[in-house]
Amino acid sequence: MLLERPTENGARRTPLYRRAGFLRALSPVALLLIWQIGSTSGWIPAKKLPAPSKVIDAGLEIYRSGQLTDAVLVSGGRALYGFALGAALALVLGVFAGLSKIGEYAVDPPLQMIRTIPLFGLIPLFIIWFGIGEEPKVYLIALGVFFPLYLNTFSGIRQLDPKLLELGGALHLSLAERLRLLILPGALPQILVGVRQSLGIAWLSLIVAEQINASAGLGFVVNNAREFLRTDIVVFGLVIYSLLGLLTDSIVRLLERRALRWRPALHR
Template sequence: MSVESTRVSKPLPGRERSTPLLRRPGVLRALVPVGLLVAWQAASQLGLVSERKLPAPSVVFEAGLEVYQSGALGDALWVSGERALFGFLLGAALGIGLGILAGTSRFGEYTVDPPLQMLRTIPLFGLIPLFIIWFGIGEEPKVYLIALGVLFPLYLNTYAGVRHLDPKLLELGDALRLGRIERLRTLVIPGALPQILVGVRQSLGIAWLSLVVAEQINASAGLGFIVNNAREFLRTDIVIFGLLLYSLLGLITDSIVRFFEARALRWQPTPSR
């Protein structure tokens, strides 16, 4: 047999890692939402869904275009984004900090965990009247309500991540005689990072959910203000457009966390598909 006949043809450069379009993760994740929009549009055109109660996607898109052309959409996104960002950062700092404190010391567990477990059983949105009494009707109750919603999932996931660390990591810290700060920085936080990132994704969803409710507290700007005005004028199309924007913002922030999660946890084995 000649050498030429046994020579294996190699793929051309640039084609080794090419993935078919329909198998790319971004395309696959978009198939179901696009399919739902198509079904929704078809049901509206066939008269299966009342236009008054649930306008067609094309009508909602025209309403959104109307809001955008009025110039109100950009300002609303900026204001709502600020509220969500400040509330998330505050809640995340408290949730991760308290989770590490409760997970790494008995003192923290006995002083932090019981009151937080009691507080998290209180309905978040039932606290709105109390927040209004305490903080008024400005920006503070909105930000604090979002922060409170963010705190609990991040605390629980951080606490669980720290408590379920590999014992070998702790033995390694003892063998290297690491100090508390070094142990946290090099062992505890990296080891608990997968669970913490799960908490980040959960808390981001709750942050946008809390924002929807928080912006009902006498909001004079933001997406909630647009939705409230539309409700008063029975503009169901604009209300649905605002709700779709909330969900789209949640999807975008979740995708950002997934992007960083894939790079921060490259060392972690993934199941084959």
Template structure:
């Protein structure tokens, strides 16, 4: 019996290598970063880019090794991570709770949404002087800034995700006799989860932004303090090291959320 070309293409053993190839990282994405770093090093070596403006990549690498050996980077890293963790727990809990209340209940939207929207329009980084007056110059204002940065994107996305649940699905659960708790667990939460995870990614990005600002104002420890201290001594290499660590932490947390998204949303059609 003759085998059609379509059947051959559909065989699992021929489709598997294609899936493997698709999962391999695209090395072409590294071309432009490598070229930019090479140009940066060349500009520094030829004097086009003075070291007091921006240190060369090689100098930055040496400075990174120096602050790692001295323990400065490890101590600053631990302090910054603890601030983000506490701020994220407080702001995340508030954002999810308020978004759920305003999304599920009409009275919740009437009572919760207006003040949240009013607060959301305030430039939260401009609240630093007020936070310093309220909490002093300790850890509290920095954690409060991170919490605010986390809360609003989560609130908006959780609220939007719940409100966007298909009405026909809700009607179907009523016809099937689902209780309110079963409807919430089996329909509303799974439907709102993709939007909530988008809010989580946005929240983590804003958390690091809020931390950078908070740690450069009246801080005596953390990555922001390390950068500020380096500025006083014109150590642009250490400044770049601190910025690279901030960026790496932001990328790492975003990758963790994307991994969580892939696992949590396996039921969704791709």
């Protein structure tokens, strides 16, 4: 068969076109080609959406000026601090609400009420409370991160096999030992799903948060480019946001494969 080669033991390797990485790369490459062709042929107005080659040139311009590295470090720091704060609170409250009825009744109802409030609608309130410095940016990211991870942690714990919890009682394990040995490992698949969702929302929240009087970071670069009608730099900034999100998601997927290597479905 085309693109198949026998291995040393006579078995055939997976065809190239079936490999996951090859398949995942096809659609982005095709979109880039369509975008480039549409721009060079005039179908896509350059003022509204520059060609990929122009976006790359703009990126090189920013990189050579030294702005790109500084901007990525500043924005990455904001996303990291916000994610760490939101994730820590989500895990603590998710475990508390998931393990006890008192925790569920005390914690879950108000959180469900807050969850229905549009995140970005809170920006004016955050500015009144925390000013226009770094605090509202970090807290906005933390709030966006919080709910997906909290919901998945709560759900993962509630879906645990009751026999697993009974085992902890039969072995006379302390609460800390039950959490470490039984509860968190059992809920880990669901928690990791929440981590991936939260990371995606962290970068989405960052894009909006950096519109709050940012004096550094990718948002600052994008806002400056908008003022001078540099659409190529604006698009490049959005591409960097997406690449950072893809990078962090890939890291979590790698950790997921390692932490859940006992699950056969992950190795298919």
